[in-house]
Amino acid sequence: xxxxxDGHQDAAVTRRPWRVAVVGCGxxxxxxxxxxxxxxxxxxxxxxxxxxxxxxxxxxxxxxSRVAANxxxxxxxxxxxxxxxxxxxxxxxxxxxxxxxxxxxxxxSLDLDRTRRxxxxxxxxxxxxxxxxxxAFDSAVAELRRELPEHELRGGWMVKADGHDAxxxxxxxxxxxxxxxFGTDREPQPPAVLxxxxxxxxxxxxxxxxxxxxxxxxxxxxxxPVSCTLSQDRxxxxxxxxxxxxxxxxxxxxSAPPGVHLDQVTLTGSDTTLTAQFPPPYGPAGAGTLAAHxxxxxxxxxxxxxxxxxxxMWSAIADRLTAHGRRRAxxxxxxxxxxxxxxxxxxxxxxTTVNDPASSTGESVPLTSEQP
Numbered sequence: 405x406x407x408x409x410d411g412h413q414d415a416a417v418t419r420r421p422w423r424v425a426v427v428g429c430g431x432x433x434x435x436x437x438x439x440x441x442x443x444x445x446x447x448x449x450x451x452x453x454x455x456x457x458x459x460x461x462x463x464x465x466x467x468x469s470r471v472a473a474n475x476x477x478x479x480x481x482x483x484x485x486x487x488x489x490x491x492x493x494x495x496x497x498x499x500x501x502x503x504x505x506x507x508x509x510x511x512x513s514l515d516l517d518r519t520r521r522x523x524x525x526x527x528x529x530x531x532x533x534x535x536x537x538x539x540a541f542d543s544a545v546a547e548l549r550r551e552l553p554e555h556e557l558r559g560g561w562m563v564k565a566d567g568h569d570a571x572x573x574x575x576x577x578x579x580x581x582x583x584x585x586f587g588t589d590r591e592p593q594p595p596a597v598l599x600x601x602x603x604x605x606x607x608x609x610x611x612x613x614x615x616x617x618x619x620x621x622x623x624x625x626x627x628x629p630v631s632c633t634l635s636q637d638r639x640x641x642x643x644x645x646x647x648x649x650x651x652x653x654x655x656x657x658x659s660a661p662p663g664v665h666l667d668q669v670t671l672t673g674s675d676t677t678l679t680a681q682f683p684p685p686y687g688p689a690g691a692g693t694l695a696a697h698x699x700x701x702x703x704x705x706x707x708x709x710x711x712x713x714x715x716x717m718w719s720a721i722a723d724r725l726t727a728h729g730r731r732r733a734x735x736x737x738x739x740x741x742x743x744x745x746x747x748x749x750x751x752x753x754x755x756t757t758v759n760d761p762a763s764s765t766g767e768s769v770p771l772t773s774e775q776p
Contacts, residue, residue, distance in 0.1 A: 422725050423450035424507075425478050426469075427495055428488035429459035430582070431573030432509055434466075435686035436538075437488060440714045442467040446722035453478045462578040479504050483725065484532070491589045493518060496533070500525050505532040505728075507721060511610040512742055514594040516750045523739060532728060534721050535742035539618040541716040544680040544692030548623050551696075552673045557624065557651040560671035564616040565660035572665075572684050598753050605634050606753035608641045613657035614745060615682070619669050620645065621744040624653055629751035634758040643752045667692075689713070 424447050426433060441449050449469040454460040460471045472478035475498055479485060485499040487508040499506045506526070512519040512535055526533035539545055594603040609617060620627060627645035630652070634641055640658025647653065653671075660666065667682040675698060682692040690712055720735070727734045 421446055421448040422722055423448055423481060423483045424486050425449075425451045425453070425472070425482035425484070425504075426463070426486045426488060427453045427478060428490075428509075429454040429456075429463045430488065430490075431570075431577065431686065433463065433488045434578075434581075435573055435576040436714050437486060437718075438463060438467045440712075440718050441486070444715070444718055444722070446726075447718065450482045451478050451480070459578075459581055462581065466578070484721070489589070491592055493522065493592075496522050497525070500529050500531055500533070503529065503531065505534075505725065507534040507536070509536045510614045510742065511535075511746055511749075513746070514592045514606060514610060516743075516746050517595070519743060519746055523743065526739075532721075532724055532734070532737060533739050534724070535738045536717070537614075537618045537738040537741045537745065538685065538713050538717055539615045539682075540622060540738055540741050541713040541720065542682070542691045543713075544682070544694045545619055545622055547694050548619070548669065548671060548678055548680055551676070551678055552623070552671050554624055554626060554647055555649055556673045557647050557649065557653075558672050558674060559651050560653045560669070562616050562620060562653065562655040562669045563666055564613050564655075564657045564668075565664060565666040566612060566684075567660045567662040567664040571662065572686050576686060594753070598756075601634055601758050602753040602756045604638050605632060605641050605756040606749055608634075608639075608657055609643075609749035609752060610746065612659075613641070613655070613749075615685070616655060616657060616667065616669070617745045617748055618741060619680075620653065620655065621741060621748055623669075623671060624651075625744070627653065627748065629748065629755055632752040632756040634756050636758065638758075641752070641756070645748070645752075 424441055426438065426441070426449060429452060438449070441447055449467060451470050451472040452460045452463045453472040454463070457471065464471055479499060479502045482504050484505040484507055485495065487495040487506065489495060492508045493513050496506050496508055496512070500522070512522060523533060594606045598606060624645060624647050626648050630644045630646050632641060632643040635658065640656065643655045645653050665684050668679065670677060670679045677697045678694060679697070680692045680694045683689045724734050724737055
């Protein structure tokens with residue numbers, strides 16, 4: 405058997421499933437990733453770790469595998485570490501240092517420079533660093549890009565408003581389990597250069613608006629941030645970007661009353677307007693739905709597949725692992741998308757203003773909602 409660069413036996417040669425270790429057993433694990441991983445023929449759950457051992461034990465009882473007692477046990481024999489915790493960077497660094505590929509929930513970091521350093525670390529170790537840019541695997545986004553390429557855009561608007569999502573997570577969790585795993589973590593901080601206003605805007609953009617910004621980065625890949633405003637209550641961001649042809653795209657990202665979920669993208673061209681609506685991500689959720697409003701008759705939109713975005717994402721990761729293991733050309737992954745999203749968010753955050761005298765006090769603004 406030919407050993408893989410990370411020292412593990414090459415699953416592409418042995419034809420065994422790829423071994424995925426999972427750290428973090430909260431809503432994202434139970435509601436999105438563990439159900440897909442446990443059912444996927446190309447992967448198996450190698451080990452599970454959570455700082456609250458009861459959550460890990462419940463995950464193993466439901467999805468199989470074993471409970472790891474520490475980082476060394478978690479990474480032992482693993483091909484890839486899935487980072488599903490609230491704080492990502494230390495786990496990414498530990499896995500890369502151990503020669504293990506990484507998948508991380510979004511964002512990689514609130515600090516764009518640190519994200520780029522982690523990407524360079526992965527490249528230097530010849531390892532994959534994948535990011536949960538799940539919207540890249542949504543057929544509604546693919547149809548938006550196909551029907552309205554960037555050079556045909558005339559304008560658009562995007563809205564993400566989400567109520568406290570603990571209620572959305574609870575149905576997928578074991579009885580009594582907390583919907584979040586990062587409550588006692590030290591809260592990640594954005595670059596100090598952004599100040600309290602830009603820092604708060606960045607948190608909203610990357611924690612509440614990441615999927616929306618993924619859609620923006622994919623449909624308007626060369627967009628340039630123009631302006632960004634933080635609402636007086638520090639709960640909502642209003643941003644504007646401009647495509648190379650001058651088309652203006654506006655976005656609003658913020659909180660909503662409990663139980664309200666609005667995730668919608670509308671793009672308009674010279675003869676058509678398309679609106680995509682996306683469901684909450686848990687379940688795992690199906691693809692977004694797309695409606696066309698045309699000024700003249702157009703061919704019907706092509707049908708979408710029935711597979712779920714999360715399934716498509718993990719199949720793509722398995723394919724990339726196989727190509728990597730066989731020393732073949734590795735298909736493009738999600739890392740470049742994640743870097744684009746974080747760069748877009750950082751550009752908007754740098755421009756953020758707020759009509760509130762308190763913004764000039766220099767005091768940091770505490771979070772008022774949970775991190776999605």
